[in-house]
Amino acid sequence: MTKPKKQTRRTFLKLLGVTGAGLVIGVAVTRDRSSPFPTNELAFEPDAFLQITPDNVVNFFLPHAEMGQGVYTGLTTLIAEELDISPEKIRVHHAKAHAAYGHPEYRMQITGGSTSIKVRFQPLRQAAANARALLLDAAAEQLAAPRSGLTTADGDVVWNGERFPYGGFATTAAFLKLTDDASLKEAAAFRYIGGNTPRLDARAKTTGEAEFGLDVEIPNMHRAVLVRCPVIGGAPKSVNANAARETDGVTDIVTIFNGVAVVATSYWQAKKAADKLDIEWDYPPLKGKSSAEIRSAMEAALEHERGKKIHVEGSGAAALDDTKSIVEATYWAPYLAHAPMEPMNCTVQIEDGKCDVWVGTQVPELARGLAAFHAGIAKRHVTIHQKFLGGGFGRRGMADYVSEAVAIAKESGKPVQLIWSREDDTKNSFYRPASLTKYRAGLDSDGRIESLSVKRVGPNILPHIIDHMVDGILPAAVPDGIVAWLGDRPHSVFKSLAGDPFSVEGLFEDYDIANKEVRHVTQDPGLRASYWRSVGHSFSGFFKESFIDEVAAKAGNDPVDFRLAHLSPDSILRGAIELVADKGAWAAERVPGVFTGFAAHTSFEAGVAQIAEVSIENGNIRVNKVTCAIDCGVVVNPDIVKANVESAIIYGLTAALHGKITLADGQVEQSNFHDYTVIRMADSPQIDVHIVPSSRDPVGVGEPGLPPVAAAVGNAVFAATGQRLRDLPLKLA
């Protein structure tokens, strides 16, 4: 097993003196003595993940959110492997918010950063192996059999050819001393890992039975629609609710921190009434800003500001002074919304000093903290009931909709389900930040890059994330004034750090170049920003891979050969590049009118390379096919890996060809799928995904397929037309 020398996201975060979310999340780690699931004193409950009952039910409490990426199946497969039972026989439950499910790296319960399989690969297998060992101990005791004579097979203990279901030993096992070091299977003995277990949630997701947040029903549930300030961050100043109040079905109209909510017995009544509210707003400083001004300000900053030095190798940008042959180019990526299919929603009941929240969230512990804050109830009295997520993509890594729903339930005194409209969702996201980046490369006499300088201008997401989390991670007893004061702190704390790793990740790491210098100029118009599928890589993959292609062309070199020549010997990109060049027949002639483009990018520790095949039809870019290779380490479920990569490619193509959030007078101009266009079936290319065989531990899968695709398409457009498209979304002149 070779470890890549390249900086992974983690080491890069450390380099900058920020342990990512840990900077914030460290505060939240508390002892939680409550039970993570409903206990049964006759059942075997070795840890927070597993419960085996005397009636032979194996319950697995899934510590991560299922949002399409397949952890419901993948993590269950890890349990199945070491417990020795078919994955289909395990009953999977969404875990509630509890410290026991904390992400081993982020130290809080989070689904994000393409890490679920990576960080659970060892611990969940170990948990299951420990449980199996204890079941065998219990069986030996109960059957008065020699331990060495016992084995297991698909959920049964086997002795003398006779099979005994695990459940029969559960109560005995419950009273044995836990073991924590049962030995794990060798990879060669894997039965389920590496196999294509069909998705365990597929059946429920084709019959309508899978329960999403929006599908929750609780007794006496009312529906709420919230009207927010047209400019994000504003608050209501005065409200005339007379007409709304007279609408049929309306029970309450309440003002909360960011808007005015109508509570009614049905959604349609609440929505109709909400349209009748007449609200005057206190606008935030974002009002008045437009996308054109934001871009000119960034262009001016790129031109005039040197920026903060983030990273230097060799003699940095100074090396460019001695270089004769310089290539430079500037790239742009706009703000983006996530637009998951299920708009934000949250169901809340506050009763008898307890608060119950039903929600699909990537951050259950943060959701619990925010609910506690807004309900004015201690965290231990708040229960988060996790549901299937109708898409996450990072949007559900923010829990603003939980804060809103709890505030409305508290003010109205009713059990409520807050439902966002699609318009609410598009106009109140936490956006992928716009970015402007200039590259300069100096070539030596052999046409090799000897120096690289990168300067990125744009907002950082960390201050926005920290702002969002403050209320949720501090004890509810801290007075509002102090919370507000702390909420302002991160900005100044942040200024003393070298930089936000999410702003520059992926811009410079992949290629082995003797001299590098990375600079950053922070320009933030104030539109809230956060994680968006692949985060900084969502723009840096396009920037870096478009630029390397330009340099290769300038050096008169083949795009694949040029990239390979600039990889360090142990780069994890090498295998992916070579595999895709072979499977995608890079060197082969295409039919007339079809042009190819190449891109490769490392993110979330996975190496991905892609070939896009593009044609130009009536002045439009048509992507016919994408061939992709991914090196993501050991694969738990190859078909789900392929599905994730297909998904990331199509999500990335929407951004490459259509995605753009713009502001006018501080307001987001887009509202729904007619003006925030997404790829539909007819525009979806043929996609072939190939997996690089690997024995290194699993790494990211959900996001790494996205970063190269826009560059692969743009590079193919250059091959087709000679035009270098340096702005996203890609549009032919």
Place this chain on the structure above:
Amino acid sequence: MISFTLNGKPVETDAPADTPLLWVVRDYFKLKGSKYGCGLGICGACSMRVDGRSVRTCILPVSAVADRAIMTIEGLGTKSRPHVLQDAWVAHGVPQCGYCQSGQLMSASALLEQNPNPTSEQIDAAMSGNICRCGTYPRIKRAIQDAASQLRVDSGSGDSS
């Protein structure tokens, strides 16, 4: 009172006449398989079969379906008695987040009833009203093609390939 049939059963509702069918089915009849996605009839998450056709119900007032036959995902098939498309969806690993899939299946089932042998372009056209942000389109298409050949075999009219 507005009457119609819902998955084969006669029903009636006192919901306000302008309430979209989607919300009547979800909030009054508590069938939650059909989803809200856009409210403009442009994403397809709310698709139901109305007299056989796949219709966007988030913009269809319930008054417009008086005396009509409505089928939702709950009426297409069940875990124990799945529709051939539902089996194909599982076999091809179609659902990711799964939120749009009820609507996708209603459009796909309407297509196959009208055209048991659709071309790739006909599938594109029939499915053009249904968005999937997880990008399951390639798998949806393969599942439809697979189910179509399955149906042709079952009905004895199929190709033998």
